[in-house]
Amino acid sequence: EPEVTQTPSHQVTQMGQEVILRCVPISNHLYFYWYRQILGQKVEFLVSFYNNEISEKSEIFDDQFSVERPDGSNFTLKIRSTKLEDSAMYFCASSDLAGGPYIQYFGAGTRLSVL
């Protein structure tokens, strides 16, 4: 069964460093998303991406965050200068049109630890 793949599973970084979280969505999907879950808190929407541009972003997704689809298979989330409060589990999701753009399939997540 096709799945969303995220790498790495765990990323440790120093405060102020840049990190790139990588995702390979399901191959025929057209809509891409990033969510995060701070330990003990709700899963929160960060950004949605369609047709090579951001379609929606939350107030969390400030200038320190960016997303890119550098090729036909990867979807990345970059945090330019990490803060302690960026420590969280980051989930990538994708969806297609056939199933409706509202059915999102999630990866296993990347746990980001900022020290």
Add this chain to the structure above:
Amino acid sequence: AQSVTQLGSHVSVSEGALVLLRCNYSSSVPPYLFWYVQYPNQGLQLLLKYTTGATLVKGINGFEAEFKKSETSFHLTKPSAHMSDAAEYFCAVSDQAAGNKLTFGGGTRVLVKP
């Protein structure tokens, strides 16, 4: 803005007993509603969804949920719990007017006792 409330962050059930997880939502438009399950060290897996039509929806692993507009609820049930149902369960609502983003509840962790 949409919101989702899950009553009970932890639920403990005996194997074979009914599982009932509560979810209430707030939405200004007809909602699309979802239940996701997360097993340890895995991603969020779709259990079931409600978009339109029949208000009782069946999902994987014997789970079902009923959309009740008058109560703004979408509670998840399973008649007989199995040890493999131990996981965290998330209710979510989709905002079609905002990039189809999902708004999640806080999650309910289910413990199944033998």
